[in-house]
Amino acid sequence: MTAMTAPDKRDNAPILSVRDLKVHFPIPGKGPFAKDRPLKAVDGVNFDLFPGETLGVVGESGCGKSTLGRAILQLIAPSGGQVAWLGKDIVGIPHRDMQPLRRDLQIIFQDPLASLNPRMTIGEIIAEPLVTHKPELGKDEIKTRVKRMMARVGLLPQMINRYPHEFSGGQCQRIGIARAMILEPKLIVCDEPVSALDVSIQAQIVNLLQELQREFDLSLIFISHDLSIVRHICHRIMVLYLGNVMELADRDSIYAAPRHPYTKALISAVPIPDPEIERNKERIVLTGDLPSPLSPPSGCVFRTRCPFAQEKCATDVPTIDRVSETQEVACHFHDSI
Amino acid sequence: MMNKSEKTALLQSAGATKEIEGRSLWRDARIRLFRNKAAVGSMIILGIITLLAIIAPLLSPYAYDQIDWGYIQEGPNWENGHIFGTDGNGRDLFVRVLYGARVSLAVGLLATAVSLIIGVTYGAIAGYFGGKIDSIMMRFVDVLYSLPFMFFVIMLMVVFGRNIFLIFVALGAVEWLTMARIVRGQTLSLRRREFIEAAHATGVSNFKIIFRHVIPNVLGPVIVYMTLTIPQVILTESFLSFLGLGVQEPLTSWGVLISEGAKVIEASTWMLIYPAVFLALTLFCFNFIGDGLRDALDPKDR
Amino acid sequence: MTTNHILTVENLSTRFQTPDGEVEAVNNVNFHIDPGETLGVVGESGSGKTQIFLSLMGLLAKNGTSTGSVRYKDKEILNLRSRDLNKIRGVSMSMIFQDPMTSLNPFLKISRQMTEVLVEHRGMSEADALKRAIAMLDRVGIPGAAQRVHMYPHEFSGGMRQRVMIAMALLCDPEVLIADEPTTALDVTVQAQILDLLRDLQKDFNTATVMITHDLGVVAGLCDRVMVMYGGRVVETGTVRDIFYDSHHPYTEGLLKSMPRIDRANEDSMFAIPGQPPNLQNLPTGCAYQERCGYVMDRCCVERPLLKGFGDGRASACFREDGQ
Ligand SMILES: Nc1ncnc2c1ncn2[C@@H]1O[C@H](COP(=O)(O)OP(=O)(O)OP(=O)(O)O)[C@@H](O)[C@H]1O
Ligand SMILES: Nc1ncnc2c1ncn2[C@@H]1O[C@H](COP(=O)(O)OP(=O)(O)OP(=O)(O)O)[C@@H](O)[C@H]1O
Ligand code: SF4
Ligand code: SF4
Ligand SMILES: [Mg+2]
Ligand SMILES: [Mg+2]
Numbered sequence: 013m014t015a016m017t018a019p020d021k022r023d024n025a026p027i028l029s030v031r032d033l034k035v036h037f038p039i040p041g042k043g044p045f046a047k048d049r050p051l052k053a054v055d056g057v058n059f060d061l062f063p064g065e066t067l068g069v070v071g072e073s074g075c076g077k078s079t080l081g082r083a084i085l086q087l088i089a090p091s092g093g094q095v096a097w098l099g100k101d102i103v104g105i106p107h108r109d110m111q112p113l114r115r116d117l118q119i120i121f122q123d124p125l126a127s128l129n130p131r132m133t134i135g136e137i138i139a140e141p142l143v144t145h146k147p148e149l150g151k152d153e154i155k156t157r158v159k160r161m162m163a164r165v166g167l168l169p170q171m172i173n174r175y176p177h178e179f180s181g182g183q184c185q186r187i188g189i190a191r192a193m194i195l196e197p198k199l200i201v202c203d204e205p206v207s208a209l210d211v212s213i214q215a216q217i218v219n220l221l222q223e224l225q226r227e228f229d230l231s232l233i234f235i236s237h238d239l240s241i242v243r244h245i246c247h248r249i250m251v252l253y254l255g256n257v258m259e260l261a262d263r264d265s266i267y268a269a270p271r272h273p274y275t276k277a278l279i280s281a282v283p284i285p286d287p288e289i290e291r292n293k294e295r296i297v298l299t300g301d302l303p304s305p306l307s308p309p310s311g312c313v314f315r316t317r318c319p320f321a322q323e324k325c326a327t328d329v330p331t332i333d334r335v336s337e338t339q340e341v342a343c344h345f346h347d348s349i
Numbered sequence: 350m351m352n353k354s355e356k357t358a359l360l361q362s363a364g365a366t367k368e369i370e371g372r373s374l375w376r377d378a379r380i381r382l383f384r385n386k387a388a389v390g391s392m393i394i395l396g397i398i399t400l401l402a403i404i405a406p407l408l409s410p411y412a413y414d415q416i417d418w419g420y421i422q423e424g425p426n427w428e429n430g431h432i433f434g435t436d437g438n439g440r441d442l443f444v445r446v447l448y449g450a451r452v453s454l455a456v457g458l459l460a461t462a463v464s465l466i467i468g469v470t471y472g473a474i475a476g477y478f479g480g481k482i483d484s485i486m487m488r489f490v491d492v493l494y495s496l497p498f499m500f501f502v503i504m505l506m507v508v509f510g511r512n513i514f515l516i517f518v519a520l521g522a523v524e525w526l527t528m529a530r531i532v533r534g535q536t537l538s539l540r541r542r543e544f545i546e547a548a549h550a551t552g553v554s555n556f557k558i559i560f561r562h563v564i565p566n567v568l569g570p571v572i573v574y575m576t577l578t579i580p581q582v583i584l585t586e587s588f589l590s591f592l593g594l595g596v597q598e599p600l601t602s603w604g605v606l607i608s609e610g611a612k613v614i615e616a617s618t619w620m621l622i623y624p625a626v627f628l629a630l631t632l633f634c635f636n637f638i639g640d641g642l643r644d645a646l647d648p649k650d651r
Numbered sequence: 652m653t654t655n656h657i658l659t660v661e662n663l664s665t666r667f668q669t670p671d672g673e674v675e676a677v678n679n680v681n682f683h684i685d686p687g688e689t690l691g692v693v694g695e696s697g698s699g700k701t702q703i704f705l706s707l708m709g710l711l712a713k714n715g716t717s718t719g720s721v722r723y724k725d726k727e728i729l730n731l732r733s734r735d736l737n738k739i740r741g742v743s744m745s746m747i748f749q750d751p752m753t754s755l756n757p758f759l760k761i762s763r764q765m766t767e768v769l770v771e772h773r774g775m776s777e778a779d780a781l782k783r784a785i786a787m788l789d790r791v792g793i794p795g796a797a798q799r800v801h802m803y804p805h806e807f808s809g810g811m812r813q814r815v816m817i818a819m820a821l822l823c824d825p826e827v828l829i830a831d832e833p834t835t836a837l838d839v840t841v842q843a844q845i846l847d848l849l850r851d852l853q854k855d856f857n858t859a860t861v862m863i864t865h866d867l868g869v870v871a872g873l874c875d876r877v878m879v880m881y882g883g884r885v886v887e888t889g890t891v892r893d894i895f896y897d898s899h900h901p902y903t904e905g906l907l908k909s910m911p912r913i914d915r916a917n918e919d920s921m922f923a924i925p926g927q928p929p930n931l932q933n934l935p936t937g938c939a940y941q942e943r944c945g946y947v948m949d950r951c952c953v954e955r956p957l958l959k960g961f962g963d964g965r966a967s968a969c970f971r972e973d974g975q
Contacts, residue, residue, distance in 0.1 A: 072838040072839075072840065072841075073809075073838050082546075085550055087546060087549055087550060110552075111552045112552075114550065114551060114552035115551075115552065117550065118550060118551070119546070119547060119550045121543040121546070121547065122543075123543060126542055126543045126544065127542075127543035127544050127546075127547055128544055129544045129548075129561075129562050129565075129566070130374055130566065131373070131374060131375075131565040131566055132561075132565075133371055133373075134371075140548065140551060140553065140561075141551045141552075144551055144552055144553050144554075144557075145551075145552065170367065170368045170369050171368075171369060171371075172368055173368050173369065173370055173371045174369060174370075174371035174372075175371045175372065175373050175374065177374065178371060178372060180927045180928060181696075182927060183927065188547075191547065191551075210695045210696050210865065210928060211695075211865060211867070211906060211909055211910055212695060212905065212906060212909050212923070212924040212928070212943075213927075213928075214909070214911070215909040215911070215921040215922060215923035215924070216923040216924075216925070218911075218921055218923075219920045219921055219923055222920060223920075237838065237839065238911075239839070239913050240910075240911040240912055240913040241911045243911065243912075243913055243916075244911045244921060264916070267913070267916075277840055278839060278840065279913060280843075281839040281840045281842065281843035282839055282868065282913045283842075283846070283866060283868025283869050283871060283872050284868055284871065284872075284912060284913060284914050285867035285868045285870075285871050285895065285907065285910045285912065286871055286895060286912075286914075287871045287872070287891045287892055287895050287896075289871075289914065290868060290871040290872040291871075291872060295843065295847075297840075297843050297844055297847055298840045298843075298844070299844075301808045301810055301811065301841065302808070302838075381670075384670075
């Protein structure tokens, strides 16, 4: 437990502060003269991230998790809000100024094979960030560093001349991690890094990420739809629904005492690999599907599926309330349910 | 545990000495290509034709423009060395067919190379940047497409005279349009792939992303299209020659030879048949190689 | 031999010819299913789970061949001509897949795709067939089924499509329903809905169900018996309680331990099975799990452990129990 309880770094300044971040995609209207409609993929997200901390981002497919991750790294231009990296807003700064910052910001993707260029050897793939940011290093030095990093992530260094298709999914994910780690960045956005892997391999990758985090004091944004993995690796967890934050709390609070109806439903829906517990547990089964993000419900976006929805929910957008030192909830009735 | 530690020890000792060579996708494709009999046969035939064309002067006592007054428009004859016969000017047809091969193959290869360089760069840039840049660049291609290019080439020939260099440029300029469209389509779908995004996230410049990540991955369909462009260019050149706009006498190409042969088809069939056979054989070979490459480069289709 | 098994599989092996050699995707698999029972099939990606059931449905890829015996009730159905197989396939035995879009025709209305089967196999009139289709869509929880039945597949959400697939699979009252990762592509909240639905349907229809999945949580909640696959072979079978509370095979044990759990605060690091899944094209001699097994002995590397029963339908393929 000791190593996993949120690092006592709150006194430090956050390395990343996201304020009211919005990403709206223009969707062409139907018909030749219709106006574009905004698809609010991310709609006003706030959070801070501290050094050495892992923030989990969970939610259903299409709730804006990947978009949020990409907007933080400025791979998608946000439509509004601020992303302060080490205290400095990086939204809309010129390309030239962004480039040097990228050495501290990396990303790992869900599909391990698709995130590696099939025509490059893994040595070239892992070396690419070095070649880009430290062109002054000699060939031999680069190769030494690549091999060292390969060994660190659990790949045999003599595989340096092999191609991605010669590796299994788990190994490809290690290559992706090696590429992300080679510049020793401060923040890695992990976009569902283990979702495509077998259960027996997931644990290997999660352990590797945790080891690297401790070794390099990394901050991670861990995007996932698997709440069990998130419980394991994250210090704090943010629950998204249709681009809005429903709940943001530290790990122990959110699993022990979720306050938002959606968080409760999400947690209760995860099957537990234990027949006794799984068959006897209390279940909150949500009805219906995710509404279209093009026409989200008025008021509280969750109200169409919320078992506790009342009239007020259709008219008033709930504000995020701090219910304890470490827990924030966006629901009108979080006290009574 | 013994087995495992043994294995790791083995692997480590191997690692100390040697890096394992990878099997690139290109190598896989090459292996698959060489399993394809039609493609291999075609490559051999094309190789022979190319070789013959290169060493043509050594094979025959006659030069391509040398007039043998004794044998004007005579049929094939092994005794006098005119194995394919002679043409209406008494020039040895065998040598002329091989010299024609030089010109035809050179036009095919060079014009295709021109179209390749322009088309791939243009298409990759349009597809990669997308949006407005893409719209403008592709509209330009559409406009060029709609021009009657054959007519344009003919005009050029008439104005500037028959010039082999002009033929290369003109044909290349026509063919790159399709190449650009193919590459752009491939690039558009590549652009969303995670490895491109990873390069972005690392801060690799657009220029390097295009040349390091995009182009090597669109090369598969490009190569296939290229093998199909070469015969098309050869045919177009033949057509121009047939119209009398091809290379200048006494230089020749297959198209020129065929057009001369066609005029005397009743009296001297050989003058048509030999160049025609060479042309047809070459076209077939390129098509077989193209098919073989398509299968080899698309492993799903095994 | 008369049994009350609906489906009996004996010595089923499936091989694929590929340019790089033969792939032994399924090796000597034996199992049976009784009416009303749910069999869970778990295992790593590529362990042969799907191919077992594609083999017995006669849906293998062209380069694959199967040997052994598959009996539906008392009738041998392996390698039947597809004309004969069609009398069983989709009627007495149905299969649903992970991606519903692959088995729904995007150009035909749902109504058309559903009534076709009924008209053909049950000799129903179009009108009756439509009524039954609507009733079935209603049963699987599609709101406004009477209108929705006339829509195209792309007009449904992922969860809805999976419901449509289930409705289609149940149209002819099959005795066996094979579900190949039916919820893997769905969100947890929708997965919970679908699992609830499957549980309910099973009570109502008493269908024997095969649940192929890699999620042990799904197995824990839904299955009666479990079959664990590794490297193309069955390595352990038993009741769901046996498997979860008293597993014998090291792979099963490792799999259970490496499963992250939402109901537990975790220790420092997760338990992980070391190494990579085996490559079916060149399996090691001996036990396929040897390179990752914590109990590996000399014998494991030379001899292949056979699936050995030890009472009450339990079996495990491992030398550890033999005590050398
Ligand atoms: N480039 C784009 N143009 C238009 N809409 C987009 C674009 N990218 C994403 N969207 C939309 O934005 C919403 C959020 O997408 P996003 O990919 O962030 O979801 P996600 O939470 O990562 O889902 P998943 O779990 O499926 O990965 C979705 O409705 C998606 O359709
Ligand atoms: N047409 C084919 N040709 C060659 N090999 C094949 C073919 N189809 C399947 N295989 C191989 O058979 C093995 C078993 O595949 P199968 O689809 O049964 O795996 P699975 O257990 O269902 O895995 P997953 O969880 O990924 O669905 C795999 O290793 C696969 O590579
Ligand atoms: S605000 Fe209303 S609809 Fe939204 S979660 Fe709370 S109770 Fe449910
Ligand atoms: S047979 Fe040996 S290697 Fe295989 S699972 Fe049993 S102990 Fe492990
Ligand atoms: Mg995503
Ligand atoms: Mg499968």
